[in-house]
Amino acid sequence: MMSLRCIEALRSGVRRFSTLRSVQLVEVKHEFHDIIKWNKPADCPTWDVQRSCDTKPLGTVDPSTIRLEYRPFADIIERLPDDERRLFTVGMGKRKDIIDIITEDLINLTKRHKYDKTSPEYKVARLTCVIRNHQDIFTKNPRTAKGQMKAKCKEAIQKRRKYLTHLRNEDVKKFEWILPIIGVIFKPLPEIYEPLKRKTCLTKLTDIYCNAIRSKRLFDYKLELESQKLPFLEEKLATLQGIKSDEESMNLPCSVEADIEETLKRIDFLKNNFIEIKPEPQMELVKSFQVPDLLYRVGETKDSVRY
Secondary structure (H helix, E strand, O other), X not given: OOOHHHHHHHHOOOOEEOOOOOOOOEEOOXXXXXXXXXXXXXXXXXXXXHHHOEOOOOOOOOOOOEOHHHHHHHHHHHOOOHHHHHHHEHHHOOHHHHHHHHHHHHHHHHOOOOOOOOOHHHHHHHHHHHHHHHHHHHHHOHXXXXXXXXXXXHHHHHXXXXXXXXXXXXXXXXXXXXXXXXXXXXXXXXXXXXXXXXHHHHHHHHHHHHHHHHHHHHHXXXXXXXXXXXXXXXXXXXXXXXXXXXXXXXXXXXXXXXXHHHHHHHHHHHHHOOOOOOOXXXXXXXXXXXXXXXXXXXXXXXXXXXX
């Protein structure tokens, strides 16, 4: 007699289990396991581009560009010799000088006025440069993607999403205008979030596969019925003509003249017109069941990864 532990293992789809009294392994395999194979998707880092939904890189700056703090004195610096002028350029500065110029240029494209420091557009542009700066550092040196820097990048992504949501609720046109400028795709979160579980995903995949099989069988049955229309109408026409001849032999008024005309019209229509029946898209899953495209969390799709 199997224990409760063995029964639960069978229900959850575990292929191997051991009883409490014996260490013998039992194989539980069904042909369904060869059709649907579920593998847990790899975890996506919180700073990854798939989470932040950025479509543009950080960008570069010409090393001969004057640093941001010296821009008010650009006329004087331009008259200096090349060796002295080079001291005020980005090439002789730090990484922070490059980020400041990229941030200032992006903010100038989105801010409402010259002294704007509080609008959602200004905050979104500033946070976008912060996010891309961290992503550029983490991509070049993955070991730095930990601790405080990783937490700051995650907080910046969440803050930018909050400001974009507020802007979307306040002014949709400005929201749609700013997205291509900053290079971000806004993907709303699912209304109901469910954790990633093997049993839940297999249940969903099984439902999709079964629905595809059902649609395929209904489509095949529909084709079979369509192919039987013309022979049925020809048999019906022969029967109606027989009834008409019997009524004429008994000198009775014809009661099936309208039915004969309608049947002839339908026969001519089927012979002269080709009716195309298109299968449903989900029926293609039966021939080649694409499991990897369905491995994301319930409520999400491949193109709406959690932000």
